[in-house]
Structure formats: structure tokens, C-alpha cells
Amino acid sequence: MPVTPAIIPVLRYADAPAAIAFLCAAFGFTRHAVYADPDDPNRIAHAQLIKDGHMIILSSAVPTPFSEAVRMRTPTQAGAVTQSIYVVLDDVDGHAATARSAGAEIVLPPEDQSYGGRSYSARDSEGNVWTFGSYDPSADAG
Secondary structure: OOOOOOOOOEEEEOOHHHHHHHHHHHHOOEEEEEEEEOOEEEEEEEEEEEEOOEEEEEEEOOOOHHHHHHOOOOHHHHOOOOOEEEEEOOOHHHHHHHHHHOOOEEEEEEEEOOOOOEEEEEEOOOOOEEEEEOOOOOOOOO
């Protein structure tokens, strides 16, 4: 069976159910699939959220063979943010207003960028940093 190549960010949250609710309310994601941990229904074993046809995957931050092998940590566990996600969208200012009203911490307000487009950055409910902008770096990538 052929696959469609994709790069999909994977995130871990101490309170994954709350993070799913936050990401949907503040950043406009929708639930595609959410699977509870069979041993603890308050934990998420695997969740897929979609925004404008693009996916992220997340789970509860519990030890797994993979997370232990690569020493995967949440921002709180790491004591810092170690990566950021960039999301391309049209209405940067409207999106920022929705995120703010849903409780997102706006780290950098919407502003025009010297390389083109407009963007803003926000922290989600557990400290991950997201940047939303109208500049599409893949438009010229061919």
C-alpha cells in the first residue's frame, strides 16, 4: 500500500485530555482520533488532531519504551522549550484573538515580518510554543 509522505509533529502532555480541549478551542484543531490508555482511561495513548488538513499527534506524558529511549520530555520536565511548531494560516490577527480569548499566553503579538507575511507566537496549556503565520516557506520549495 503506498503512503503519502508527511512530517507530523508529536507532542506529549501531562494532562493530554485538557491539552486536546485547549488546542481545539484556542488554536482551531479538531479531533480526528483519540484513543484512551487501556490501563487508565484518564490518559491518552494516542490522539490525532487536524487543522486545515494537517495533523499533529499527541499522548499523555507517561513512560514508554520510545519516550525512555529518546529521553522525551514535556517543557515542564525539561525546564525549557526545546522546539516550536510553525502553522501557516490566513487570518493571523483573528487567530491570535481566538487563542487569547481561550487562554493562550501570547508570547509575541501579531506583527509583520521582514521576510514576508505576518505572525504571532503563543504558549499552549503546557508551555509548548506555537507560531502562526501567513508566510508559507514551502510555497517556493517546489
